Amino acid sequence: MSLTSFVAESHIRKSIDLIIPKFSRIPPHEIFVESKTQHPAILGTAYDYAVRLELHRYCPHAFHRVWVAEQGVDSMKSGRLKDRAHTIVKQARSCTRQILTREHFRKKIAVHALRLARLDAVYRAGIEDETVVTSPGADEVTELLKLIDITRFSDLTHKTFISLNPTFGRWSNRVGGADADLISGDRLIDFKTSAKLEIRPAMIRQLVGYFMLSRFARDEGEDLPNLDSLELHFPRFDFAFSIPTRLLLINPDFDGVERSFRASILKYYK
Numbered sequence: 001m002s003l004t005s006f007v008a009e010s011h012i013r014k015s016i017d018l019i020i021p022k023f024s025r026i027p028p029h030e031i032f033v034e035s036k037t038q039h040p041a042i043l044g045t046a047y048d049y050a051v052r053l054e055l056h057r058y059c060p061h062a063f064h065r066v067w068v069a070e071q072g073v074d075s076m077k078s079g080r081l082k083d084r085a086h087t088i089v090k091q092a093r094s095c096t097r098q099i100l101t102r103e104h105f106r107k108k109i110a111v112h113a114l115r116l117a118r119l120d121a122v123y124r125a126g127i128e129d130e131t132v133v134t135s136p137g138a139d140e141v142t143e144l145l146k147l148i149d150i151t152r153f154s155d156l157t158h159k160t161f162i163s164l165n166p167t168f169g170r171w172s173n174r175v176g177g178a179d180a181d182l183i184s185g186d187r188l189i190d191f192k193t194s195a196k197l198e199i200r201p202a203m204i205r206q207l208v209g210y211f212m213l214s215r216f217a218r219d220e221g222e223d224l225p226n227l228d229s230l231e232l233h234f235p236r237f238d239f240a241f242s243i244p245t246r247l248l249l250i251n252p253d254f255d256g257v258e259r260s261f262r263a264s265i266l267k268y269y270k
Contacts, residue, residue, distance in 0.1 A: 001268070003178035003213075007205040012264060015257050016205045021247040026199055029237045033146045035195035036139065042117045043144060044193040046136075047235065048181055049113035050148050051156070051191065052164040053095065054106070055182075058157045064164040068179075072122030072132075084133045085122070088115045110144040111136060147193065147235045158185035161225055168210070168224070169217035174269040180210050186228040187242075188214070197237045204243070207232070211245060212261050 007016060037043045049069075055062055070089050076082040092112040095105060114136035121127040163183040172178045182189040188210055192203070207230040218224050231242040248254055 002176040003209050004202070004206055006175055006265075006268070007209045008202060009264075012261070013205060015260050016208050017201070018253045019248050019251045019257050020201070020204050020208065021243060021251075023199075023241075023243070026197060026239075026241070029197050029239050031195075031197075031236055032150050032238055033143065033236045035143075035193075035236065037143055039140070040193070040195070042114070043140065044191075045117035045120050046110075046113040046140075046144055047147055047193050048165070048191060049092075049116045050109050050144060051151065051153075051182065053092070053109045053113060054148065054151075054153055055156060055162065055164060058153055059162045061160075062162040062164055063166075065167065067116060067165075068123050069116040069119035072119045072124075076122055076128055078128060081128060081130075081133060085119055088112075088119060088133065092116055106148060107141070107145060110141050110148060114140055114144060150238055151235050152238075156182065156184055156189065158187075161185055163224075166224070168213040169220055169222040171213045171216045171265070174265050175209075175213065178210070178213060183225065183227070186225045187231055188227050188229070189231045189233055191233050191235065193235060195236065197234055197239060199232060199241055203232055207243065208248065209261075211248065212258050215258070216262060 006012060049067075052064060056064075067089070069092075073082060073085045073089055076085060092115065095108050095112050115133075118132045118134065118136075122132055161183070162185070165179050165181065166183045166188075167177075167179045180188055181191050188207065190203070190207060190210075211227055211230055214224050214227055218226070227245050229242050229244055231240055233240045
């Protein structure tokens with residue numbers, strides 16, 4: 001069970017809702033990049049990869065782990081498909097070394113990110129057919145490029161600590177491999193490429209879940225910062241929403257909710 005599914009469980013959902021602060025309704029915002037893709041999930045994953053690839057140029061000190069796409073390739077059974085998939089990953093890794101100094105590689109980043117996103121499906125959904133090694137279409141590349149171009153990368157960087165696709169030690173493994181999109185300094189950031197600017201309760205619960213997992217991992221010595229902000233970034237709208245973690249911590253129910261969250265994880269993920 002993934003973290004998304006776990007925090008949607010009735011008793012977990014009700015518990016987390018006790019500590020989520022009230023926030024104002026988000027007013028309408030102009031959309032800068034219209035959604036035209038027929039594969040929104042793939043484009044969303046590709047955007048995550050593109051951000052990681054581009055941030056390597058801004059932050060050579062950024063920590064990154066093995067890509068999910070790489071794990072997918074390792075799990076593939078078909079020799080022919082596996083060879084093609086391995087080449088895709090190898091070319092993308094090579095690109096990350098080149099983009100550190102060459103700005104015009106942005107289009108290549110978009111292509112590589114879309115190809116990696118398709119390989120994610122091997123690991124996450126067990127899909128192993130020609131679709132996972134198919135080259136992206138021109139329209140997909142164009143839409144992703146627009147999203148990359150509008151992204152304020154300078155706002156995502158940090159001088160000393162940045163973790164791309166961070167995990168939370170053994171606590172991630174206990175919750176279906178939970179991984180966030182980005183930790184930059186003391187900010188945890190999740191990207192949403194949805195066509196609507198909508199902050200759903202499930203999104204907030206997932207952020208709170210990440211926050212508690214990070215606290216458990218820090219207690220066990222994992223190299224993670226003390227998070228001050230939980231953020232949702234909507235690149236199509238150039239809009240960001242944040243929750244200061246102090247609003248969670250000052251809630252009188254927080255300690256009990258956190259203890260219950262930990263106990264539930266230990267119970268359901270033995």
